[in-house]
Amino acid sequence: MSDQAQKPFSFKLLKTDGAARRGEITTPHGVVRTPAFMPVGTQATVKAMYPQQVRDLGADVILGNTYHLMLRPTAERVAKLGGLHHFMNWPHAILTDSGGFQVMSLAQLRKMSEEGVSFRSHHDGSKHMMSPERSIEIQGLLGSDIQMQLDQCIALPAERSEIEEAMNLSLRWADRSRTQFEKMGGPGKGQALYGIVQGGDNPELRVESAQRLGEMPFEGYSVGGLAVGEPQEVMLRMLEVTTPVMPVHKPRYLMGVGTPEDILESVARGIDQFDCVMPTRAGRHGLAYTRFGKVNLKNARHAEDPRPLDEEADCPATRDYSRAYLHHLVRVNEGLAAMLLTWNNLAYYQFLMQGIRDAIEAGTFEDFRQKTKEDWARGDL
Numbered sequence: 001m002s003d004q005a006q007k008p009f010s011f012k013l014l015k016t017d018g019a020a021r022r023g024e025i026t027t028p029h030g031v032v033r034t035p036a037f038m039p040v041g042t043q044a045t046v047k048a049m050y051p052q053q054v055r056d057l058g059a060d061v062i063l064g065n066t067y068h069l070m071l072r073p074t075a076e077r078v079a080k081l082g083g084l085h086h087f088m089n090w091p092h093a094i095l096t097d098s099g100g101f102q103v104m105s106l107a108q109l110r111k112m113s114e115e116g117v118s119f120r121s122h123h124d125g126s127k128h129m130m131s132p133e134r135s136i137e138i139q140g141l142l143g144s145d146i147q148m149q150l151d152q153c154i155a156l157p158a159e160r161s162e163i164e165e166a167m168n169l170s171l172r173w174a175d176r177s178r179t180q181f182e183k184m185g186g187p188g189k190g191q192a193l194y195g196i197v198q199g200g201d202n203p204e205l206r207v208e209s210a211q212r213l214g215e216m217p218f219e220g221y222s223v224g225g226l227a228v229g230e231p232q233e234v235m236l237r238m239l240e241v242t243t244p245v246m247p248v249h250k251p252r253y254l255m256g257v258g259t260p261e262d263i264l265e266s267v268a269r270g271i272d273q274f275d276c277v278m279p280t281r282a283g284r285h286g287l288a289y290t291r292f293g294k295v296n297l298k299n300a301r302h303a304e305d306p307r308p309l310d311e312e313a314d315c316p317a318t319r320d321y322s323r324a325y326l327h328h329l330v331r332v333n334e335g336l337a338a339m340l341l342t343w344n345n346l347a348y349y350q351f352l353m354q355g356i357r358d359a360i361e362a363g364t365f366e367d368f369r370q371k372t373k374e375d376w377a378r379g380d381l
C-alpha cells in the first residue's frame with residue numbers, strides 16, 4: 001500500500017435536502033458514507049466489540065485517540081507494528097483527534113502556552129509536550145486517514161475575551177498543524193487534515209473562525225467547542241450560524257455529538273460526521289437505545305419481561321435476548337451485558353444513520369425527522 005500512488009482524499013456532495021447533505025468521503029482505507037456516525041475506539045478497540053462486528057453494523061470509520069495511544073503503547077510502537085489499522089485489525093477508515101481536548105480533560109499539571117500544552121501522564125506522571133507539530137507527527141505515526149489540528153476547546157459559559165483568545169490561538173495552531181501535515185506528506189498519502197472551528201457560544205466569533213479557517217487549505221472542517229455541557233438549543237444555534245459559512249464541498253464533523261436527537265437535529269443543520277461515546281458507554285451502564293426511545297435495563301420493571309428489545313431488528317442482541325435476561329445480566333454485572341447492549345446500541349445508531357442517508361436521497365428528510373421523533377416520544381410500550 002505505501003509505495004502505490006494513493007488516490008487523493010476527496011468528498012463528493014451527492015444530494016441535499018434542505019440543509020441536510022448526503023455525501024461520500026473517499027479515503028485510502030475505503031469510502032465513508034455521510035451523514036456518518038463514527039464509533040469511538042479510544043485505546044485501539046471499540047470497547048466490548050470485535051472489529052468485524054463493528055463493520056457488519058455498517059460503520060465505515062472509527063475513532064482512535066491520540067492522547068491515550070501516545071501514552072500507551074506510544075505512537076512509535078504502533079508505527080513499528082505496522083500502524084493503527086494493522087495493529088487493531090481494522091482495515092477501514094480511521095479518524096484521530098489531535099489530543100488537546102483529552103489532555104485538558106484527563107491529564108495532570110497541564111500548562112498551556114503558545115508552543116503547545118505540556119502535561120504529565122495520568123498513568124505514571126511522565127512529562128509530555130503536545131504541540132501542533134508533535135500532534136501531527138503522532139497522528140502520522142498511527143497512520144490516521146483523517147487527522148485533526150491541535151486546538152484549544154474551552155468550557156462554556158466563558159467571557160467573550162477568553163473565547164476570542166482561544167479561537168485565535170486555535171487559528172495560529174491550525175496554520176502550524178497544516179505546515180507539519182504537508183511536511184510529512186499527508187496529502188500525497190491520501191490523508192486528510194481538518195481545521196477545527198471554535199468561537200464558543202458567540203455567533204460573531206463562530207462566523208469569524210469558520211471564515212478564516214475556510215481560507216486555509218484543509219480537506220475538511222470540524223465544529224469544535226460544543227458538546228461541552230451547553231444546552232442543546234445553544235449548540236443548535238451555533239450550527240445555524242456556522243455551517244452556512246463553511247465550505248460547501250468539504251465534509252463537516254461536529255465533535256462529540258451526540259444523542260440520536262442531537263444527531264437528527266444537527267444533520268438538519270448541515271453536519272456530515274458525528275462521534276460520541278454515548279452508545280458504547282451507555283451500553284456498559286445498562287442503557288439500551290431502540291427505535292422507540294431508551295430502555296434502562298437496570299430498572300426492575302424489566303425483571304420478567306420476555307420480549308426482546310425489538311423483535312423486528314436485524315441485530316441478534318436486539319432480537320434474540322429477552323429484556324428479563326438482559327436485566328439479569330446487568331443486575332449481576334456479567335460481561336455479556338456490556339457486550340450485548342453495546343452491540344444493540346451501535347446497531348441502533350447505524351440503523352438511524354442509514355435511515356437518515358436514505359431519507360436525504362429520497363428528499364423526505366423532514367418527514368423522516370418528524371416520524372423518528374414521534375417514535376421516540378411513543379416511548380417503550
Ligand SMILES: Cc1ccc(CCc2c3nc[nH]c3cc3c(=O)[nH]c(N)nc23)cc1
Binds near residue numbers: 065066098099100
Ligand atoms: C477518540 C475520540 C474521542 C472524542 C473526540 C472528540 C473530542 C472533542 C469533543 N467532544 C465533545 N466536545 C468536543 C470538542 C472538541 C474540540 O473542540 N476539539 C477537539 N480536538 N476535540 C473535541 C475525538 C476522538
